[in-house]
């Protein structure tokens with residue numbers, strides 16, 4: 020039996036921008052156990068929410084996470100509407116879905132870029148983020164801001180979409196289709212991406228159900244859940260789209276699910292915008308108070324279902340506001356998926372669920388540990404991951420004679436987090 | 437998009453029947469939201485009924501401090517029937533403890549740790565009850581989400 | 593302009609520390625490096641360790657757990673360095689300032705605040721350019737080079 024070593028990853032820097040702390044227990048090069056430590060991001064938002072009124076709460080939950088910054092507000096206002104029996108005008112529903120799907124596109128592109136970076140596929144990273152800017156431009160046009168949109172309020176949305184803007188948005192969306200098709204081919208047909216991600220980090224359907232996995236993580240394992248279809252809300256019951264599922268549960272399938280979802284998102288947005296041409300009326304029912312009661316709102320964020328529970332006592336503040344982000348259920352599945360894999364693969368596996376610690380803790384890397392042990396930095400892990408890709412390239416004769424761009428850059432340029 | 441209709445009446449009736457006298461109160465807020473009160477000792481049985489027999493998905497559990505005790509709610513989603521069932525157990529402030537459902541349903545492991553540190557609910561037989569979000573040297577007995585503390589000071 | 597300042601303000605190597613941020617500032621920082629803004633053409637790069645860095649970028653509030661790490665990190669930072677705070681969070685704490693898991697803004701010398709929630713990449717770029725300009729003109733001295741008593745704490749006022 021070989022000796023067991025603990026490889027700490029984090030808390031400052033590793034796979035994403037947020038602090039997170041993974042302790043990989045390894046024997047030789049094989050991961051045998053994973054311990055996840057949270058708390059670097061806990062801001063106590065559930066408690067803070069009790070001191071804000073229902074409209075302010077929306078701005079607070081928007082700042083839970085900058086990537087899902089419209090998913091949390093949608094779920095939150097739905098919970099308030101459920102608690103207070105507030106009705107929402109139809110036009111507002113279409114606008115909610117439009118903004119939500121635009122956010123899904125930018126979030127999936129962001130993940131795709133980071134995943135490319137971890138594999139040493141930096142071209143994919145730069146391209147994905149370049150086209151993500153186009154999505155942000157649309158969002159800026161629709162909502163007035165690139166990231167925190169401030170669009171949702173109980174009873175509707177804050178801002179209408181101008182009729183004159185709709186053709187512009189449709190044209191900008193058209194421009195996204197070719198790049199997304201390019202990403203699909205770049206990922207699905209690339210032999211190296213296959214070599215690095217196929218059969219790696221498999222989450223079985225049974226485990227996905229036991230851990231309550233959500234979103235693309237669950238759908239890649241063949242666990243067919245999508246809150247947009249199963250519990251229709253916003254405009255999802257009124258437009259035509261498909262839920263994408265795959266069966267293998269490995270990293271590759273998680274990427275495929277996300278890329279194919281981009282096309283569905285564009286489909287949804289186009290239909291919503293077309294509907295907006297005919298569905299007129301107010302976008303806000305302007306509720307004056309929230310009746311006593313309790314309500315649940317949930318919404319399919321890019322990473323899975325966000326869940327908000329609100330209890331109101333008839334005053335203008337929630338008595339209790341519970342937030343559950345999708346990563347809260349998805350991150351524990353890492354404990355199953357990294358077992359038996361090598362450290363070099365751990366990078367991409369841990370990133371494959373698209374973890375979001377800001378959300379998870381609502382409220383995640385390496386400095387030197389207090390004990391003086393050297394913690395592994397992002398650059399070490401990403402370098403190992405890149406090196407594995409280049410070894411595979413050499414084996415398959417895919418690499419030319421010039422030095423690999425990432426390995427050369429690994430010394431000076433470790434921007435990925 | 438074809439939505440699977442909200443046809444949960446049969447399942448809800450089955451759950452009601454299976455809970456039998458464990459069921460303290462039943463409230464159907466709408467076709468899509470159902471709230472059920474049970475006694476705290478029967479949480480494990482009710483969870484196994486929901487998770488294993490009904491095939492519901494644990495969305496999350498929530499704890500609320502009320503004057504009458506700490507309400508712990510388990511939110512279950514019936515995905516194929518478009519219905520959310522909330523099972524609620526109220527534990528007394530004097531002895532806030534419940535059976536852990538983490539071994540039955542691994543999805544509950546983190547949330548039970550969270551409720552333990554933020555609300556001070558003891559989960560019996562939890563595999564790994566330690567701090568999840570707060571610092572390890574967070575003062576003992578200081579539960580940020582308690583509103584009606586019996587002797588505990590809440591950090592402002 | 594002293595030799596130190598001259599060396600400090602060329603080809604900034606940046607270490608980015610996200611406290612308990614909402615992620616958006618962090619992503620806008622990365623955004624500034626990607627093709628549309630492409631800061632790397634000016635030699636500004638992100639590095640993976642504070643020991644290689646000229647600039648420490650802070651984002652987000654720092655909760656109890658993260659403050660400990662921030663202090664450890666500053667001890668390791670090689671002088672001279674700049675500390676730039678991105679976003680409203682490190683400046684005022686925004687709406688999180690009343691949280692139970694957050695004490696006071698960490699008392700560290702911050703050379704520049706770039707406000708916004710989140711600041712646009714353009715704002716981040718303009719903020720960095722302003723700081724470099726001011727340093728070269730001698731209008732400001734990096735906080736880490738000042739005498740401790742001549743180093744007023746930023747201690748921002750409450751914004752409600």
Ligand code: SF4
Nearest residue numbers: 614617679680681709
């Ligand atoms: S300043 Fe705003 S965008 Fe930046 S971390 Fe804070 S809340 Fe997020």
